[in-house]
Amino acid sequence: MTSDTMESDVLLARGGDDAAFRRLVDRCSRMVCSIAFAIVRNVHASEDVAQEVFLAAWENLGKLRNPASFLPWLRQVTRNQAHVWRREHAREFTDDAALLAAVDARPSPADDAIAAEEQRLARSARRHSRRRA
Numbered sequence: 001m002t003s004d005t006m007e008s009d010v011l012l013a014r015g016g017d018d019a020a021f022r023r024l025v026d027r028c029s030r031m032v033c034s035i036a037f038a039i040v041r042n043v044h045a046s047e048d049v050a051q052e053v054f055l056a057a058w059e060n061l062g063k064l065r066n067p068a069s070f071l072p073w074l075r076q077v078t079r080n081q082a083h084v085w086r087r088e089h090a091r092e093f094t095d096d097a098a099l100l101a102a103v104d105a106r107p108s109p110a111d112d113a114i115a116a117e118e119q120r121l122a123r124s125a126r127r128h129s130r131r132r133a
Contacts, residue, residue, distance in 0.1 A: 013058075040086055057077060
């Protein structure tokens with residue numbers, strides 16, 4: 001799809017042409033998901049953000065003055081929506097950090113058993129090597 005075709009689709013979509021808007025979505029969905037993923041760091045969340053972006057684009061396409069500016073405009077809408085998602089879900093990130101901090105740092109019983117066995121084997125090896133010397 002050339003930039004002229006894209007501009008044509010922007011104008012058609014602005015006039016309510018669903019098929020033209022679908023072509024724009026098809027052409028831009030990877031870019032939108034990639035930008036969203038770079039910000040939210042979650043595949044499913046980036047897909048949710050992309051849906052919000054395309055909904056916002058459909059609703060606000062009439063405000064876009066220059067159809068040639070569609071891609072930069074869409075990228076900025078994506079960044080804005082992704083940052084909104086991050087703010088709305090900030091507690092989830094905080095909760096994850098709190099969970100990691102709350103994890104008991106002491107070794108598990110299995111770790112203790114392995115460490116004890118390693119120490120026993122090391123002592124045995126040292127005794128064995130002293131006898132040979």
